[in-house]
Amino acid sequence: MHDNLILAVAIIGVLGIGAQWLAWRFQAPAIVLMSVAGLFVGPFWAWMFGHPLLNPSEVFATGGVDAHGKAISSLLGPIISLAVAVILFEGGLNLRFHELRESGKAVMRLIFIGTPIAWGLGTLAAHYAAGLSWPVAILFAGILVVTGPTVIMPLLRQSKLGGKVGSTLKWEGIVNDPVGALLAVVVYEALRVLNAGENPLYAAGWIFVAAVMAGCLGVAFGYGLVHMFRRGWAPEYLKAPILLSGVIACYSLAEMIEHETGLVAVTVFGMALANARFASLQEVRKFKENIAVLLISGVFVILTADLTPQDIASAFNFPTFAFLFCMLFIVRPISAGLTTLGALKPKESALIGWIAPRGIVAVAISGFFAERMVADGYEDASRLTTLAFAMAITTVVLHGFTIKPIARWLGLVRVNRPGTLIVGSTPWSVGFAKCLSDAGADVILADSNFGRLRGARQANLDRFYGEVVSEGAELQLDHSKFDSVVAVSANDPYNALVCSHFGPELGRNHAFQLASQDLEEDNPRAINLAARGQTLGGRGRTYDALIRDTYRGWTFSKTTLTEGFTLENLKAKRPDADLLAELRPDGSMVFLGPSRSAKGGVGVTVISFGPETAVTEPETKDGADEAEAENADTSSTENEALPEAKKAGLLSRIKNPKSTGERSSL
Structure with a gap:
């Protein structure tokens, strides 16, 4: 067991960082290469040899596995929880209020009007097209309102798409990155307390109070560290370790208040640091670049390697294709294209209504909540990781190959000007x-x-x-x-x-x-x-x-x-x-x-x-x-x-x- 665990950690690290390096070397989307790496050592290896080279559920299990190879009791949940906490902290670091104000009317419309529309229409698509139960559909649609900045930025560079369209797509991804997780937290907490038989009004009130308390805890951690760094109470070489310890402590304390409010706390923690003017912010960003990249790579490899050949086979069916069609050709054009009309030119709104790649955050958070929803009795939640994976790969590949020709056809790409x-x-x-x-x-x-x-x-x-x-x-x-x-x-x-x-x-x-x-x-x-x-x-x-x-x-x-x-x-x-x-x-x-x-x-x-x-x-x-x-x-x-x-x-x-x-x- 000990040797297997060490080998598994080594494989995860090498595959994750190796995929990131190949993505940089060949200017390819990292999410695609990490998916290929995880699928190869997981379900594809099991399909070829009868047993996966890397089975995270089995390796991290502490209480054995069931008939499907899934852990009865596992360290996998806490590991993914902490990794997702750091990922959301990184998302909060990107959200600066003054840049949100300067990002323009189109972004504000996408956030405050387009997001609720996308959530509502996505819920309908997840229920009627994908066949998910209403509770799972509502939670999953909330996660999918995000458009990952780690995916959209390479597409913008590849297509030479700038101006209002490029700026709008970029800032939509940055701002929406933590929003999907927060929506999922709210839905999950509401379902949990309702299943416990508590009074709905009392449950809603407690969720609100717990979220506020978690937010205040995040603000306290953020400005406490800012004060500490400004006063010189920590040497330069300890700032990154202190920051990582602070994220873990903030998440743990918020979890003691109420389950899953730790995600709210660490997101607010990152936002507090991002909006506080202090000289050590550059060191914070170095922490994000080093630690967050490592954790994102590891989590994505774990999630894809943990899939089974049956999970992959179930992804290629009519409900999945119908769901993808609805999300690409109905939900996004209505929630983004129509929302930005008036703030942008019609051809600009048309392109924004098409481009919406989902990234690593959507897949990681889907896997995070899938485990908890299944434990609470929602069996169909086991499909969330597969559906999120299919959505991410489809949008990255499809939008990656079409953004440049469509932008050129619409006349939105800079031409003949060096x-x-x-x-x-x-x-x-x-x-x-x-x-x-x-x-x-x-x-x-x-x-x-x-x-x-x-x-x-x-x-x-x-x-x-x-x-x-x-x-x-x-x-x-x-x-x-x-x-x-x-x-x-x-x-x-x-x-x-x-x-x-x-x-x-x-x-x-x-x-x-x-x-x-x-x-x-x-x-x-x-x-x-x-x-x-x-x-x-x-x-x-x-x-x-x-x-x-x-x-x-x-x-x-x-x-x-x-x-x-x-x-x-x-x-x-x-x-x-x-x-x-x-x-x-x-x-x-x-x-x-x-x-x-x-x-x-x-x-x-x-x-x-x-x-x-x-x-x-x-x-x-x-x-x-x-x-x-x-x-x-x-x-x-x-x-x-x-x-x-x-x-x-x-x-x-x-x-x-x-x-x-x-x-x-x-």
Whole structure:
């Protein structure tokens, strides 16, 4: 038993994290790969060899198993309960009230009008189509109002769907993530007290009081930890363990008040932390990214591996298909599509009425309540995990393959307009971003330091404040606005990390970083070429060199080439300039470097960085050529974020670094 338990935990961990890694590596939905992994070692292995490789009910059983292989008494319930508690705490961390207010009328309608409609229509579909009893149907429909943000975000990136539609889908998933669990808690508690023969009014009153008490407990834990962290009563290395212990303690205390109110408590706990302004919030998010991902992976593998071949066979029947049809083509279009009419354009509402992928949270919570409902005498609740699994896989696959062509057909996808994410806000990158933006490209300037973004704010550039390689950026950063990334911070290893992070998503040929001095010197301790992005600009044009030239007065220029003013003319007039990018008439943008020289051509706009000299047209032989040359766009972009006095002072230090005892490494 002991050895089996250790082996089972090892298999669950390897399969869960392995599936997450494969999902990242191949840009595939994680829920699909985790489902395949769990099904393979569970029901598929049992079908092939007569016994599953991993049977969670048997491994975690403490009182034997019944004739169907299900545990009579098991540790599986408490394990899933704690994991779901952490998952809901993570969902609460994503719910910030100021972002809900800013998310727009469409999201508010989806939450406050669409959710009750979806709950009601989903209950009818679960009862009449899937054949579930009314109590189980009401609970299950409440769970399915969620649309998982962990599933919708990859779909939005894949389809390049941004704007109001992308924002609405994203925030609906974030806000609704804990709502389904809360609805299920309310329904389950109501059924439990009614089955106990208690007075309905008394039962409703007690449920309300218990929920309020659990919510207050969550608020107390949240603001208590905020106060503790602000006062410095905990070192940095203990914050994550304290937080995890706090989630478990909060859940346990709320469960002592009333069963299943612990889910309410931990959700409110996360919301309290998310809406409290304190410096250690980033550490909280690191906790969420590490622990929650591990638990989500483990729970999903456990739930799918615990299915039997009979469960899988029962999923492929007419009631299941009828239920899926009703949820996809009746419930969602009415509850979301019609609800957002007036707040969005009809074609935008139509797309939102179709896209509603269910994720890991819906499946995990369904499995959590299925066990409890069966124990309370609702035998048909055993189908909840299978139905939730079928709903999740169907929506992820179907919506994943259709979102892009439908969005393109409706004209909701950005086309023929290049976009880039520039990571690292400096005087040089602000000027570069401003020049690209003036040339017609979508540009987002990102930095994790709010002060360094001052130049971007003054230049009125689109910007992102936060860490671009964090999981929070998956939700906050609009990936539809860029198809390339340029890392230009002062930290070369960090630039390589950014390129490695976005490379699988955008393509390695669309990830760029500045030249490295260590690389130029063939330093064996330098970052391997395979781990870096492609070099932007010329060889030796490192961060220090570019910043030095910025303070020397070099400027950015965008020059549109014509038949009378070619690339050769531009190079002749600006021989010392760095040619950084070409924006071509077909809407594409190419960043230039040692292995990607400029090609030029009529209508191509070249972005260059060089000494502040006027770019004049060449002498022409006839009036037609002269008129054409005069049409060349040769505007320059200076760095407005640098006060002249500061620029002069820094320039003097660069020219004479020894006079101040400082090294010129700006």
